[in-house]
Amino acid sequence: xxxxxxxxxxxxxxxxxxxxxxxxxxxxxxxxxxxxxxxxxxxxxxxxxxxxxxxxxxxxxxxxxxxxxxxxxxxxxxxxxxxxxxxxxxxxxxxxxxxxxxxxxxxxxxxxxxxxxxxxxxxxxxxxxxxxxxxxxxxxxxxxxxxxxxxxxxxxxxxxxxxxxxxxxxxxxxxxxxxxxxxxxxxxxxxxxxxxxxxxxxxxxxxxxxxxxxxxxxxxxxxxxxxxxxxxxxxxxxxxxxxxxxxxxxxxxxxxxxxxxxxxxxxxxxxxxxxxxxxxxxxxxxxxxxxxxxxxxxxxxxxxxxxxxxxxxxxxxxxxxxxxxxxxxxxxxxxxxxxxxxxxxxxxxxxxxxxxxxxxxxxxxxxxxxxxxxxxxxxxxxxxxxxxx
Amino acid sequence: xxxxxxxxxxxxxxxxxxxxxxxxxxxxxxxxxxxxxxxxxxxxxxxxxxxxxxxxxxxxxxxxxxxxxxxxxxxxxxxxxxxxxxxxxxxxxxxxxxxxxxxxxxxxxxxxxxxxxxxxxxxxxxxxxxxxxxxxxxxxxxxxxxxxxxxxxxxxxxxxxxxxxxxxxxxxxxxxxxxxxxxxxxxxxxxxxxxxxxxxxxxxxxxxxxxxxxxxxxxxxxxxxxxxxxxxxxxxxxxxxxxxxxxxxxxxx
Numbered sequence: 001x002x003x004x005x006x007x008x009x010x011x012x013x014x015x016x017x018x019x020x021x022x023x024x025x026x027x028x029x030x031x032x033x034x035x036x037x038x039x040x041x042x043x044x045x046x047x048x049x050x051x052x053x054x055x056x057x058x059x060x061x062x063x064x065x066x067x068x069x070x071x072x073x074x075x076x077x078x079x080x081x082x083x084x085x086x087x088x089x090x091x092x093x094x095x096x097x098x099x100x101x102x103x104x105x106x107x108x109x110x111x112x113x114x115x116x117x118x119x120x121x122x123x124x125x126x127x128x129x130x131x132x133x134x135x136x137x138x139x140x141x142x143x144x145x146x147x148x149x150x151x152x153x154x155x156x157x158x159x160x161x162x163x164x165x166x167x168x169x170x171x172x173x174x175x176x177x178x179x180x181x182x183x184x185x186x187x188x189x190x191x192x193x194x195x196x197x198x199x200x201x202x203x204x205x206x207x208x209x210x211x212x213x214x215x216x217x218x219x220x221x222x223x224x225x226x227x228x229x230x231x232x233x234x235x236x237x238x239x240x241x242x243x244x245x246x247x248x249x250x251x252x253x254x255x256x257x258x259x260x261x262x263x264x265x266x267x268x269x270x271x272x273x274x275x276x277x278x279x280x281x282x283x284x285x286x287x288x289x290x291x292x293x294x295x296x297x298x299x300x301x302x303x304x305x306x307x308x309x310x311x312x313x314x315x316x317x318x319x320x321x322x323x324x325x326x327x328x329x330x331x332x333x334x335x336x337x338x339x340x341x342x343x344x345x346x347x348x349x350x351x352x353x354x355x356x357x358x359x360x361x362x363x364x365x366x367x368x369x370x371x372x373x374x375x376x377x378x379x380x381x382x383x384x385x386x387x388x389x
Numbered sequence: 390x391x392x393x394x395x396x397x398x399x400x401x402x403x404x405x406x407x408x409x410x411x412x413x414x415x416x417x418x419x420x421x422x423x424x425x426x427x428x429x430x431x432x433x434x435x436x437x438x439x440x441x442x443x444x445x446x447x448x449x450x451x452x453x454x455x456x457x458x459x460x461x462x463x464x465x466x467x468x469x470x471x472x473x474x475x476x477x478x479x480x481x482x483x484x485x486x487x488x489x490x491x492x493x494x495x496x497x498x499x500x501x502x503x504x505x506x507x508x509x510x511x512x513x514x515x516x517x518x519x520x521x522x523x524x525x526x527x528x529x530x531x532x533x534x535x536x537x538x539x540x541x542x543x544x545x546x547x548x549x550x551x552x553x554x555x556x557x558x559x560x561x562x563x564x565x566x567x568x569x570x571x572x573x574x575x576x577x578x579x580x581x582x583x584x585x586x587x588x589x590x591x592x593x594x595x596x597x598x599x600x601x602x603x604x605x606x607x608x609x610x611x612x613x614x615x616x617x618x619x620x621x622x623x624x625x626x627x628x629x630x631x632x633x634x635x636x637x638x639x640x641x642x
Contacts, residue, residue, distance in 0.1 A: 037600030355553030
C-alpha cells in the first residue's frame with residue numbers, strides 16, 4: 001500500500017524533481033491572526049526568507065549553529081534532495097524515498113497519503129513527540145527517534161524501517177531533528193514578529209525587520225528563538241525519566257499484582273477508567289482533540305465540526321479535525337511500547353500533545369499520586385489487559 | 390489625550406514620581422446578550438450533571454450588557470511599556486475544579502506566584518496547562534486533592550487550562566512579569582490598581598471569544614490596533630468610561 005502510494009506520488013511530482021523551497025506554515029499563521037488580531041502575512045513571508053537563510057532548502061539544507069552533534073550536515077545532505085544513488089551505492093534523498101508521502105517535505109504531516117490515516121502523520125514542526133523516554137514537555141532523544149524508525153508505531157500507519165541500512169536510519173534521525181527544529185523556529189519567529197516586533201498589516205519600524213544575522217532588534221529576536229529551540233534539543237538527554245527496577249513476576253504473585261493494578265486503574269487517584277472506560281474497554285464518550293488539531297480549532301474558538309469557519313484553514317492545508325479517543329486497552333496494541341519501562345514513563349508523564357495526563361509518583365500513599373509499587377501493579381494490569389479481549 | 394483639561398491641571402500640580410493611578414473601564418456588548426448554551430454533560434453524569442453547566446465563552450449580563458471576562462493588562466513586550474521591575478508578590482492563587490467547572494474562569498498571576506489547582510469535587514479531574522514558557526504539564530488531581538504549579542516565567546498570551554476527563558471544562562491563566570492586569574466582572578467592570586502615574590502606558594485587551602479591535606468609547610469610534618491601546622495615566626482614578634464592543638467581534642460558540 002505504502003509503495004503504491006509512493007509510486008503514485010512520484011508519478012505525479014517526480015521523485016527526482018528538484019524542489020526549491022519549503023512551503024510556509026500557513027495554518028499556523030492563520031491561527032495567529034485569529035488570536036492576535038493582526039495580519040500575519042508579512043511576518044510569514046519574512047520568516048520564510050529568514051528560515052531559508054538559516055536552514056536552506058529541501059535540496060540544499062544547512063545547519064545554522066555550531067552545535068553539529070545535534071545534526072550532521074553530511075547526514076542532512078544524504079536525507080534531502082531528490083531520490084538517487086551514488087556509484088558506491090549510497091542512497092540520497094532518503095526522506096523523499098521513505099517519508100514524504102505521509103510527513104510531506106516540510107515534516108508538516110500533510111503528505112499525499114495523510115488524509116487516510118488515523119491518527120494523522122505527525123507534524124514535526126510543533127516540536128512535540130509522543131513516544132519517548134523524556135519528560136512530557138521535553139524533546140525526544142536521538143535514541144527515541146531511532147527506536148521509532150526501527151520499530152515503527154504499531155497500530156498506526158507509521159511503518160517500521162528495520163530493513164533500511166542503519167546508517168541511512170541514522171541520517172534520517174538527523175533529518176527529523178532538522179525538520180522539527182526548522183519548523184519550530186519558523187513558528188516561533190512568526191509569533192515573535194507579531195508579538196514583539198510589531199509586525200502587522202504594515203512593516204515594522206526600521207531595524208525591526210526579521211533578520212537572520214544577529215543584528216538589530218529583528219535579528220536579536222530570531223537568535224533568541226534559534227538558541228532556545230536548539231538548546232531544547234541539546235539538553236534533552238538530561239531529562240530522561242529514570243525507571244526504577246521492575247521485577248518479572250509469575251504465577252500467584254503476578255495474579256495478585258494484576259488484581260491490585262485493577263484496583264488502582266479504577267481507583268480515585270489514578271482514575272484511568274475515567275477516560276479508558278471500565279477495564280479499559282474504551283466505551284466512554286469523549287469529545288476531545290489532540291494539541292495539533294486544537295491549535296486551529298478549539299484553542300482559537302472554532303468548533304471543529306464548523307466546516308464553514310474552518311474553510312480558510314482547510315484551504316491552507318489543515319486536515320479535517322478528528323477526535324482523539326482514549327485508547328481501548330483491552331486487546332490493544334501499544335503504540336509506544338508495551339514493555340514495563342515505556343509504560344512507566346507513559347503513566348508518570350502522560351502523552352505529550354494528547355489529553356492523557358500524568359500521575360504523580362509519591363514515596364508514601366497520600367491520595368495525591370501513586371507509589372512506584374502501585375505503578376508497577378498498574379503496569380502489569382495494563383499489560384494483562386492488552387492480552388485479553 | 391483623553392481628558393486634556395485634566396492633563397493641564399496635573400502639569401501644574403507636578404505629580405511626584407511615586408504617585409500611582411488606577412484605570413477603570415466598563416465593557417459593554419453592542420449586540421443582544423446571547424443565551425449561553427447548556428453543556429451536554431456526558432461524563433460523570435451523576436456528579437457533574439447536578440449543576441446546570443453553561444458554555445462560559447461569552448457571558449453578557451442581560452440587565453446591563455456588561456461583558457464578563459475581558460482581560461486588560463499593561464503590555465511590556467517589544468514596542469510596549471517599559472515598567473520599573475516590580476518585586477514578585479509570591480502569592481498563591483487557587484484554580485478550583487468546582488462542580489465540574491473551573492473557578493475562577495480566568496486567573497491573573499505574576500511571575501513568582503504559585504498556582505494551586507484544587508479539586509473539591511467528588512470526581513477525579515486533570516489539569517492540562519498548555520504553557521509556552523513555563524513547564525508544560527498535564528496532571529491528574531484526585532478527588533479532594535490539590536497540586537501546585539510554580540509560575541516562573543511570564544507568558545506571551547493567556548494560557549488555556551483544560552480538563553480532558555471533562556473536555557467542556559476550560560479556563561485561562563495569565564502570567565505577567567508585573568501585577569498590572571484585571572479581568573472584568575459580571576457587570577463588565579474592571580479596575581487596574583496602582584499603575585505608575587505620569588506615563589503613557591500601552592495596554593492589551595483580550596477576550597477568549599474573539600479579537601477586540603474596533604470599539605466605541607463613550608460614543609466615539611476608536612481603533613485598538615492589534616488589541617492594544619494607550620492611556621496617559623494620571624495620579625488617582627482614570628476612568629476610561631464605557632467601551633462598547635461590536636457584536637460581531639465576539640461569538641458565543
